[in-house]
Amino acid sequence: MQPTVAASHIVYLHGFRSSPQSFKARMLRAWLQRHAPATTWWCPPLPPSPRDAWQLMIGGTREWPPSSMAVLGSSLGGFYATALAEHLGCRAVVLNPAVDPARDLVRYVGEQTAYHDPGVHFEFKAEYIDELRALRPQRLAHPDRYAAVIAKGDELLDWREMTARYAGAEMLLLEGSDHALSAFEQQMPFVLRFLGFASNPQ
Numbered sequence: 001m002q003p004t005v006a007a008s009h010i011v012y013l014h015g016f017r018s019s020p021q022s023f024k025a026r027m028l029r030a031w032l033q034r035h036a037p038a039t040t041w042w043c044p045p046l047p048p049s050p051r052d053a054w055q056l057m058i059g060g061t062r063e064w065p066p067s068s069m070a071v072l073g074s075s076l077g078g079f080y081a082t083a084l085a086e087h088l089g090c091r092a093v094v095l096n097p098a099v100d101p102a103r104d105l106v107r108y109v110g111e112q113t114a115y116h117d118p119g120v121h122f123e124f125k126a127e128y129i130d131e132l133r134a135l136r137p138q139r140l141a142h143p144d145r146y147a148a149v150i151a152k153g154d155e156l157l158d159w160r161e162m163t164a165r166y167a168g169a170e171m172l173l174l175e176g177s178d179h180a181l182s183a184f185e186q187q188m189p190f191v192l193r194f195l196g197f198a199s200n201p202q
Helices: 021-035 052-063 074-090 127-135 157-163 182-192
Strands: 009-013 040-042 069-074 091-095 110-113 119-122 148-150 170-172
Touching: 009 052, 009 074, 021 040, 021 182, 040 069, 052 127, 069 074, 074 091, 074 127, 091 182, 110 157, 148 157, 148 182, 157 182, 170 182
Parallel strands: 009 040, 009 069, 069 091, 091 148, 148 170
Antiparallel strands: 110 119
């Protein structure tokens, strides 16, 4: 069911090794600044620890109204967005969302570099895998509160697993594209409509 009330508060959660400099986050923020400047926008830099990231997300949205807020997330941020939406009972948009990051990120344990600034290094610790497991919701209580943009051309995540996880959500399934959704401007109208805004991305 497509929401009709425009989101008054939006949090965007970036992916693993990404940052608030994510081009998708910047495109959405720029659109909101032009067309819905009263909307509260928050795109925090997420710490490597999932437990710390969770505490940051919960603290930052504590005073937000669940009925009119929305959480967006890409890749690992999509996993976090799902956990947060299930916790708060709000709507969510997930973009090529990680379904089982505890499984997929094991091989990244160790020193990593930030995608947008390779000069920034951080440690992804082994205990973070258990922190990810602790955050995973068992099921979606209300799939109709979700919209998902999923690319069959995702080179990192299995689109079949993603579509199965978000069965019942409003879904935009792309025949090609890639993990980053490099042509995100083409998917923005779908995202904006779900958030209750006009669909013109310009």
